[in-house]
Amino acid sequence: MRPFSYLRAQDAPSAVATATGRPETMYLAGGTNLVDLMRLGVAVPDVLVDVSGIASGTVEETGDGTLLVGAGVRNSDLAADPLVRRRQPLLSQAVLAGASGQIRNMATVGGNLMQRTRCPYFQDVTKPCNKRLPGTGCPARTGENRNLAILGHSDSCVATHPSDMAVALAALGAIVHVEGADGPRTVPMPGLHRLPGDEPERDTVLGQGELITAVEVPPLPFAGRSRYRKVRDRASFAFAVVSVAVALDVADGIVRDCRIAFGGVAHAPWRAETAEAVLRGATATETEFARAAEAELAAARPLPGNAFKIPLVRNVLVRTLADLAEAS
Amino acid sequence: MTTLTRPTPSVGSALDRVEGVEKVTGQAKYAYEYAPDDLVYAVPVQADIARGEVRSVDADAAVKLPGVIATIWYGNAPRIAPAENAELSVLQSRRVAYRGQYVAVVVADTLENAVEAARLLRVDYDVEGHDVELRADHPGMYRPEKVNPAYPADTEQGDPDEALAGAEVVVDEVYSTPAEHNNPMEPHATVAVWGDDGLTLYDSTQGATAVRDTVAPLFGLPPGNVRVVSPHVGGGFGSKGTPLSPVVLAALAAKHVGRPVKLTVTRRQMFAVIGYRTPTIQRVRLGADAEGRLKVIVHDAFEQSSRIREFAEQTTTPTRMMYAAPNRRTTHRLVRLDVPTPSWMRAPGETPGMYALESALDELAVACGIDPIELRVRNEPAADPESGLPFSSRNLVACMREGARRFGWAERDPAPGIRLRDGLLVGTGVAASTYPVYRRPSRATATALADGTFTVRIAAADIGTGARTALTQIAADALGVPTGLVRVEIGDSALPDASLAGGSMGTASWGTAVVRACEALTGALRERGGQVPPDGVEVSADTAREVGNGERYARHAFGAQFAEVAVDPGTGETRVLRLLGVFAAGRIVNPKTARSQFIGGMTMGLSMALLEESVMDREFGDYLNHDLAQYHVAACADVRDIEAVWVDEDDPHLNPMGAKGIGEIGIVGTAAAVANAVYHATGVRVRDLPIRVDRLVR
């Protein structure tokens, strides 16, 4: 093990001041991803700044129905929050679909958003990987890529973002509150996570030293009728093969509005804006749902090992929309 | 001798594990928990090329770290004697035969320092091109001399080709199973201590005697100068059956530094150095008449081994004895690749072989329009089809019938792909299980103590199976005393030699020795008029003669596995709703521990059917998904309703206990039952395991 120092931050500004300009510094929250990566030699920080004590650990409601979720809220507490469960069931379902009970008890909202890809090459320091060591190549393109991207990938990287929670937040249009050396700023979701382009080493738009302090979930009246559906190989404790987060507003058989995001298909949670546009004003039928899915997936470019994800996403989206429509 | 009235026999009763309290309170010591004075830590370095030679090792950065005691590689390692199993010749050559092979080891004062030093060690290689892909048409395929443990590679009866040409109904399909890795909860671990009188190994093993006899000659020691201590083992499934490189590396490192050394294999290393189940490609051809009576069975298996050791899995051996057919051919072909050496994994041979055979039987049932249970009944052999020997007992049909009754098979509509329940396609499937009955020589001593208690000693291993408990029951009954008066000591090579915990032969082999020792003790006590002198009476037994001179019978356990599955028609997600196993395995010594063995095996079979696959990375030549987040084993949520029961079986041709082995049969046939149920649910026949969404989604 490499020696490193450990600091416990007092507040967000001091954490940011400690980390800014020192790329060898990393924030530590629940540690469920970072500590693993340190053991594997993938992350080799010299300094760990523990932010689990400072980032707010509460879910608060502001006047207009917005929820402000502190970055330090544990995944299990977010999933169990009564307001979230009533107003944004897809968010609670997404969090509960992830990891295991023990991990959710440790994992935080900030850490969940910032977790790294599960690409097997990324996690193995004996192999090249553009994300881990820029310029070394991407063996996943021609190697094992069953679990990797079908949308938005680049020649340099075909990884997927593993978070379930982030998919629900992308559907809900959450706003991420960030503290940086120049003070606070906000980043809308989707938009926090990047597509790989030719800089796969950057998962998100955050700059070095920037700290997530909270996630704002704006009100979405029809999100009471929403669902997160995750397809996984094992009945529990497995990352998504693919997933969909859907909120649907149907009146008189017509789709008034909807929100759709996909997980397990891209380097970022994939907001399906094309599908949403097809559906707004369309009749709430399986034919229209399939048309919307296909419109979105027209952009898909499967890898040799994952073409099955295209019918899989289509089927699971159509089914989820149909189930929600039926429940209206 | 105080008690002479015979208590109720203990064999057959659900005695709690005798070491249960010790285990749940953390008192039971596992190999890694031994901490002799002056202990240091060894961390191995693995090759990150798949084929070539170690050119040089640069230890400059590593040795500068605090606490680093030694870096050992081929260039400076102590020489050890050549071994028949080349996996044991660790650091004895520059050659790299597979990615992940141990090429060096670092020893330091703490685990953390050793890990960091191992990371900094620079190994330079002369790299050669590698070949890691198993293909049935690989030009390197050859017929091995024998398959494990000592069966002929090929067998043939009658004229299979002619029979196939003339058969009314023919099934001709290719099935494949992936490489699979054992993942016992306790990784392999060794604490190696050299002393004036030799070497002591605290080791996680399935056989202390075997480790002693394997390691001693490597270091030029008589077996008596090596002691292997292994009272508790957290699972093995075969991976701790044959001693492999880790234990040798620990002993070698300890010798080099002159201090006790602790070495544990990490979960990731387990995917390279402790063996795995070979991937298989199997072609099965069945020819039958319109009523499903088999005229011919042909089963060809293609499998792999490493460059340095031939490990030939006995995949088609169950096909030699399962069903009657006048014409039959079974073959094994092996190719040597730049891959890690396969090794034992629960029911080696039977597990992949019966997946293919029992899937093909189901396809034949469909082709003939016959119920799959009836099909198996029609093809029951009167005697072992290969040898003509009578079966010592064979209750496959009884298992099938009992299972059918419990599972509600009679109501089954055979039509595939028509049952929707809550939006899911539901189906049921059945498959047969079998496992041979083996027995090996062992020794045991039995001692009567002056306080009225008894001690039985044998170098057996309890790898979590309940062996210690079963032997306590067997000894108590043989002595005619309550179990509370008997103490069984196992897990130490200083105890009388015993065969290993493998081949489902532990209870049969050790139990025979224990019974003979206890009988001899009872006789000795009778001669003394039941009086025990102050320093006790000890007798010993050796079953070499008895085991060698058995009657001529075909001895096998049998079972029937039933599965009900639900498949999401949109996604192909398959979940097993119900699993029922019915077994005929002789006398069941302890129903509680036996049930755990059966359902444990069935769970592993479910896991094989739906989840487990070690993915070979063709570019780099290693098993890529080398941790438990990527290599999926069944979680609790995957196992919903699982039950194992057994039919009474009184077989006088086995051993004094009348017991057949139960450790492995539970996994045999499960995957076929699940795959057959998936076909019944969906109408889609998946012939390549595991059955994951990508095989079913359309």
Ligand SMILES: Cc1cc2nc3c(=O)[nH]c(=O)nc-3n(C[C@H](O)[C@H](O)[C@H](O)COP(=O)(O)OP(=O)(O)OC[C@H]3O[C@@H](n4cnc5c(N)ncnc54)[C@H](O)[C@@H]3O)c2cc1C
């Ligand atoms: C076996 C296993 C299975 C899993 N399965 C799933 C699954 O199915 N679905 C799923 O979604 N997830 C899954 N996870 C991942 C899990 O959700 C994440 O590990 C967890 O959410 C990370 O949160 P943490 O607080 O522990 O982060 P940490 O490990 O502490 O940190 C993770 C990263 O985030 C950064 N970070 C932490 N807090 C902040 C902050 N406030 N601002 C900026 N950066 C920050 C850290 O520097 C680090 O880079 C699984 C994990 C494991 C180990």
Ligand code: SF4
């Ligand atoms: S897909 Fe991305 S993370 Fe995976 S190997 Fe390629 S560059 Fe690395």
